Amino acid sequence: MFRRKNLHHQENDSSHKDAMVKEVRIAIGPLSDRSLQYCTDACLKRYLEARNWNLEKSKKMLEETLNWRSTYKPEEIRWHEVEKEGETGKVSRANFHDRHGRTVLIMRPGMQNTSSSDGHIRHLVYLLENAILNLPEDQEQMSWLIDFTGWSLSASVPIKTARDSAHILQNHYPERLAVAFLYNPPRIFEAFWKVIKYFLDQKTFQKVKFVYPNNKDSVELMRSYFDVENLPVEFGGKAKLQYDHEEFSRLMMQDDVKAARVWGFENKLCHINNVYSGAEVAPEQVPLAPPAS
Template sequence: MELDPKYDHYDYPTTAPVAKPGHPGHLTEAQQAQVHQLRMLLETEGYTKRLDTLTLLRFLRARKFDVNLAKKMFVDTENWRKTLLYAGQPLKIDGRTISLDEEIGQWDRDGSFKQKVSKYYPQYYHKTDKDGRPVYIEQLGKIDLTAMKNEGIEYEHMLVNLAVEYEKMADPRLPACSRKAGQLLETSCTIMDFNGVGFGNARQVFGYIQEASGMSQNYYPERLGRMYLINTNWLFTGVWRMIRPLLDPVTVEKIHVLGGNYQKELLSQIPAENLPKEFGGSCQCEGGCHLSNAGPWNDPQYAKPAWWEQNDGAIENRPTEIGHGEGAAAAGATATEGAGATAPAPAAA
């Protein structure tokens, strides 16, 4: 895999641990050329941020290395970042329109939002699984949107918080995990706990899941590693039967529906000392695992400032700098022939 010195300033491993087609360190010549081609097209249209190789590869894999489709997905994501949307309209909080790049470093700096929302909807990152990936946990049965609204927490606040957490998973959490593991980690291990979900709160639970899934699928491709759905009941089973055929087979392979007998399988993927006791592990963080934010991203040995803590991540574009190496030459040779060439690669969530 060719790295571009203009954009690729990684200080952590850049080769995927499993040699899957289209993944970092395991590219064909055609796929390498498509990375350069996508970057050149985006540079031509004036984009200056997030043009590093790992990011472009995630968008290309999500669209089976169709450069035109990957470009559209990238552009749609950048437009969404400028103005977050809710129900098709610009999302506003206290009268101000939310721009994600501006919000990341400012959101909940004192931790008060997390303290309040955790009482009605615990959602948190907590340590790592056996592959070194961050573990993300949501307790969906505890969602109480009415109680949150009474405390001044609107649906819009929840969506901004969700987007910021996606950003912080990408940086600093995943880079810190990659440094500790000594290999590139790009995905998370997720636990969705349905304990307490029933007829009374099913609508608000599944409504929020739909919003969250849409955000993940549309704007954060290739971030799902494994997902465990635990304490699912017959109500969820019926919904799952309907939506499963609509999902990409690669995505379905990552999702494990476990019901109430889940402890053994969770512990096969997550060390007991990293799994909260309420889910069958042995971890009991002081003050509660849901508020600890424990993980390599808080260990000085592996943690480093995220991009949004340093600068805006923009790179000045200069025509003479566009493209490097043999892949760039191949991309330049094919750019005038159309951007839709494809190479074998899996589609994934």
């Protein structure tokens, strides 16, 4: 009897959420081109979830994102535009998924190599779009692994850059982050974190997990998300992987072709520095890139 009631409740809840998606779609009005392509049912559900299924707040959030995407055009950022930011491998897509099949981004803030706030954010947005591009069909979220090797307060990104990055993640990529593991941050990071955490909404804040090698519970929590055989040794795993910028660049350029095909602007791909052109790169599915070391 309990199981039947519970199943009935789940069905009612699912029907209610589907109805809410339809309401949001009606509320935002007619869409065209990429905005229409962007606003899938799954997308609308993420915005509703981010605003606790409040129709007006979800609609406002979505409209702000559509305005941002129409001007910032994140889907049009190409690797050659942000390659300099990626030379050290400070953000890269891993060559493995978590236990739920989600794309994994590996971040190494200790490898910060530029002082350009705009460049830093544009590079991050490019990798967010790339991670989404490579999500399995049944997945909407990604996982982050953040390694603090070599990090120092003096070399950290400015507070404004961190704030702007958090704003973009939370407001324009809602419910895209499943979990973020901060691995072995130094004690001095606590001062930085005390400021950064105020930029995070409650939903995002709860997804941030601190992991310390000498804390068994935190290590076990991370391993419940990742197979230890896939994790790089820097995260307490067994895999020995090293970031190869040339190889990663090749894979990102292949993904640029895939992104152009998905968004329908293949004609905008052009030959760049006699290295890359849409005609020279095979359009088939490509393997994931190795993470940074």
